[in-house]
Amino acid sequence: MERQQHRADVVILGSGYGGSIAALKLAEAGVDAVLLERGSRWPVDDTGDTCATQTAPDGRAAWLSETSPLTGAKLDVCTGVLEFVGGSDMNVLAGTGVGGASLATNGTMCEPSPELFRQTLGDVLDHSEMTERWYPQARELIGCPQTSTSPISTARPARSPTS
Numbered sequence: 001m002e003r004q005q006h007r008a009d010v011v012i013l014g015s016g017y018g019g020s021i022a023a024l025k026l027a028e029a030g031v032d033a034v035l036l037e038r039g040s041r042w043p044v045d046d047t048g049d050t051c052a053t054q055t056a057p058d059g060r061a062a063w064l065s066e067t068s069p070l071t072g073a074k075l076d077v078c079t080g081v082l083e084f085v086g087g088s089d090m091n092v093l094a095g096t097g098v099g100g101a102s103l104a105t106n107g108t109m110c111e112p113s114p115e116l117f118r119q120t121l122g123d124v125l126d127h128s129e130m131t132e133r134w135y136p137q138a139r140e141l142i143g144c145p146q147t148s149t150s151p152i153s154t155a156r157p158a159r160s161p162t163s
């Protein structure tokens with residue numbers, strides 16, 4: 001492999017939501033920044049088979065693992081999109097690849113209640129500034145529709161077609 005040298009004022013590790021937004025904002029501000037990503041780039045095309053499915057996972061589903069982090073199915077070892085990190089009292093799934101965990105997200109965007117927000121972040125960030133300014137901006141950028149109530153709290157039990 002050819003060795004290259006590159007100097008930059010800022011080095012960002014990881015191209016998930018955090019790293020890629022930081023890279024965008026720094027580039028817009030004219031700062032010389034480099035973003036490094038350990039995982040692969042997964043080009044999306046019209047065939048729709050960029051990713052493995054949950055029911056038929058292959059090596060693309062897991063980061064350097066012989067088993068699927070979701071189903072335990074046997075896999076070819078590959079630099080796939082999800083890393084499983086086992087802990088003593090908690091297991092963690094982490095995204096790996098250009099785009100980070102957005103490659104494997106469930107596609108939901110939830111805004112925490114003021115209580116939950118403060119319980120987690122204290123007064124480090126202002127909840128009302130988030131709800132008035134930043135959450136709407138993120139929703140608009142991502143293009144996600146908004147529901148005013150939780151679909152979970154208002155969901156009715158599923159009925160079978162014959163009941």
Ligand SMILES: Cc1cc2nc3c(=O)[nH]c(=O)nc-3n(C[C@H](O)[C@H](O)[C@H](O)COP(=O)(O)OP(=O)(O)OC[C@H]3O[C@@H](n4cnc5c(N)ncnc54)[C@H](O)[C@@H]3O)c2cc1C
Binds near residue numbers: 014017018037109110
């Ligand atoms: C399966 C799954 C489903 C999810 N669904 C949702 C959802 O529906 N809604 C929601 O809001 N959130 C969801 N999340 C959570 C959300 O994806 C994360 O909160 C978010 O991606 C975190 O962003 P991040 O930039 O901090 O990290 P990540 O997106 O995890 O990005 C980190 C990046 O850093 C790279 N990296 C790590 N170490 C190095 C290194 N040493 N050198 C170079 N690169 C490195 C990784 O490969 C990865 O690409 C989900 C997460 C998972 C795993």
